[in-house]
Amino acid sequence: MKVLTVFGTRPEAIKMAPIVLELNRREGVESYVAVTGQHRQMLDQVLEIFKIKPDYDLNIFQPGQSLTDITVRSLRGLEEILSELKPDVLLVQGDTTTVFAGSLSAFYHGVKIGHVEAGLRSHNLYSPFPEEANRKLTGVLSNYHFAPTQSNKDNLLKEGYPEENIYITGNTVIDALAYTKREEYIFEDEILNQLDFENKKVILLTCHRRENLGAPMERIFQGVRDIVEQNEDVEVVFPVHLNPKVREIAEKIFGDCNRVHRIEPLDYLPFSNLIMRSHIIVTDSGGIQEEAPYFGKPVLVVREETERWEGVEAGTARLLGTSYEKVVEDLDELLHNEEAYKEMAHAINPYGDGKSAQRIVDIVVENHRESGKNEE
Numbered sequence: 001m002k003v004l005t006v007f008g009t010r011p012e013a014i015k016m017a018p019i020v021l022e023l024n025r026r027e028g029v030e031s032y033v034a035v036t037g038q039h040r041q042m043l044d045q046v047l048e049i050f051k052i053k054p055d056y057d058l059n060i061f062q063p064g065q066s067l068t069d070i071t072v073r074s075l076r077g078l079e080e081i082l083s084e085l086k087p088d089v090l091l092v093q094g095d096t097t098t099v100f101a102g103s104l105s106a107f108y109h110g111v112k113i114g115h116v117e118a119g120l121r122s123h124n125l126y127s128p129f130p131e132e133a134n135r136k137l138t139g140v141l142s143n144y145h146f147a148p149t150q151s152n153k154d155n156l157l158k159e160g161y162p163e164e165n166i167y168i169t170g171n172t173v174i175d176a177l178a179y180t181k182r183e184e185y186i187f188e189d190e191i192l193n194q195l196d197f198e199n200k201k202v203i204l205l206t207c208h209r210r211e212n213l214g215a216p217m218e219r220i221f222q223g224v225r226d227i228v229e230q231n232e233d234v235e236v237v238f239p240v241h242l243n244p245k246v247r248e249i250a251e252k253i254f255g256d257c258n259r260v261h262r263i264e265p266l267d268y269l270p271f272s273n274l275i276m277r278s279h280i281i282v283t284d285s286g287g288i289q290e291e292a293p294y295f296g297k298p299v300l301v302v303r304e305e306t307e308r309w310e311g312v313e314a315g316t317a318r319l320l321g322t323s324y325e326k327v328v329e330d331l332d333e334l335l336h337n338e339e340a341y342k343e344m345a346h347a348i349n350p351y352g353d354g355k356s357a358q359r360i361v362d363i364v365v366e367n368h369r370e371s372g373k374n375e376e
Contacts, residue, residue: 001368002030004087004111006078008038008060008070008098011287013046014268015117016093018175018357020052026361034081036074036098037061045267049180056081067097067130074101082109089364092138093117093172095131095286103138113138114364116172118145119152120286120307127211127305128286135307144367146360148290149310149350169359170352173290177272178354181295185273191261192237192270197277201234201335203227204278205260206285207302208241216322217246220302221253223327224282228259231335236260237274280334282327289317290351298344300330315347 003023007016013035023031034056035043047054058077060070074097082090082105090106092099093116106113115138122132139145145161147153148171156166187193195202207220228234240250240262254260266274275281276295281288282302289308292299293316301312301319311317320326334341 001028001089001365002032002085002087003089003091003364004032004034004081004085005091006034006036006098006102007093008036008043008074009096010039010042010046010268012093012096012098013043013050013052014176014287015172016091017046017050017052018172018179019091019093019116019360021050022357022361026365029361029365032056032085032087034058034078036070036077036101038070038074038096038098042265042267049267049269050176070097071101074098075105078102078105079108082106082111087111088368089114089144091116091360091364095120095128095135095138097130097134100134100137103141107141112143113141114144114146114360115139115142116146116169116360117148117152118142119147119154119156119166121155122305122307124305128303128307129210131286132307144363146363148352148356151310151313167359167363169363170354170356171290172352172356172360173287174294174349174352174354175357176268177291177294180269180272181276182269182273185270187270187274189263189266189270191263192274195235195237195261199233201231201279202277203234203236203280203282203331204274205236205238206241206281206283206288207238208243208246209284209303211304212284212302212322213243213245213249216302217249218253219322219324220282220284220327221249223324223331225253225257225260226328227331227335228257230332234259234335237278238262239265239271241265280331282331292316293347293349293351296345298334298341300327300334302327310350314350315344316349318344 033054035054037059040061060073089112091114092102145166146169281292281299299317
C-alpha cells in the first residue's frame with residue numbers, strides 16, 4: 001500500500017514524525033512524505049532532528065502570506081502529487097490550513113483520509129482561528145479519525161461520526177518527546193546554560209496567538225512581570241515569536257526587566273529540553289498543553305478557550321483566560337503553595353503512553369488489508 005503523509009508546519013512535523021518513522025519500518029508499505037512548507041525554517045529544523053527527507057516539497061511559504069494564499073498554493077501543488085502518486089491513504093495531523101487543504105485535495109482525488117489528532121474542539125468556530133474550523137472541516141472529509149483521548153472521541157460521536165471510524169490512539173507528541181529528551185543537554189544559547197534551574201523557579205512563557213494580540217497580551221505580560229518583581233527566586237525564559245506585533249508588546253512590557261530573558265524561537269530539540277527543566281509553563285500554545293504534562297510541569301493556559309479540555313479535567317493544566325489578576329493569582333499560588341504545585345505536577349497525563357504512532361499505523365494497514373479482502 002502507498003501512504004502519503006502531508007504536513008506543513010513545525011507542530012505538524014513533530015507529531016507526524018513518529019508516524020513517518022513507524023511507516024518506514026513496515027514491510028509492504030510504501031511511505032511518502034509531502035511538505036507544503038507553510039512554515040519554512042521551523043519545519044526544516046524538525047525534519048533534520050528526525051532525519052526525515054521529504055519526497056515532495058511544495059515550498060509555498062511567502063512573507064505576508066494570507067490564508068487564501070496557503071490554501072490555493074497547497075491545493076495546486078498537491079493536485080500534481082496525488083495525480084502522479086495515486087496513494088491509498090493520505091494522513092494529515094491537527095488543524096492547520098495545510099491539513100484542511102491536504103484533506104480537501106485527497107477528497108477530490110478519491111483518496112482515503114486519516115486525520116491524526118481528531119476530535120479536539122474549543123466549541124467556538126472563531127477561536128482558535130482558523131484552526132477550529134480547519135479541524136472540523138477536515139473531520140467531515142476523513143475516513144479514519146484518530147482521536148487522542150476519550151473526550152475527543154465523544155466530541156466526534158456527538159457530531160454524528162460513525163463509531164467504527166473513530167480510534168482512540170493517544171497523542172503522538174508523547175512519542176516525539178520520548179525521542180528527543182536528553183538528561184544531559186547543552187543549549188546553544190548561553191543564557192539558558194547559565195540559568196540555575198536547580199535553585200531558581202524558572203517560568204517558561206510562550207504567547208503568540210492572534211486573538212491575544214493587543215490588550216490581552218499586555219495584561220498577560222504585565223502579570224508575569226509583576227510576579228518576577230515580587231519574587232527574587234523567579235526567572236522567566238520567553239522565546240519571542242517572530243511576529244513583529246508580539247515583539248513590540250514584549251519590548252514594551254519586559255524591556256527593562258533583567259530576569260525576563262527574551263530569546264529567539266527555539267528548535268524543537270532545545271525547546272522540549274527547556275520544558276523538562278522549567279518549573280511552570282505559561283502559554284497560549286496548544287501543543288505545549290500536551291507536552292508539559294509528560295515532564296510533570298504545571299501549565300497555565302492564557303486563552304479564553306481551549307480545545308484540550310482533557311488536561312484541564314485531569315489537573316495538568318488550568319485555563320486562566322487573559323486576565324491580569326488570574327495570571328498573578330495562579331502563578332503566585334503555584335510558586336508558594338507546594339501542595340497545589342504537586343497536585344498539578346503529579347496529575348496523570350491524559351495524552352498517552354508513547355505508542356500512538358504504532359497504533360495508528362496498525363489501524364491504517366489493517367483497514368487496507370480488510371478493504372483488499374472485500375474487493376476480492
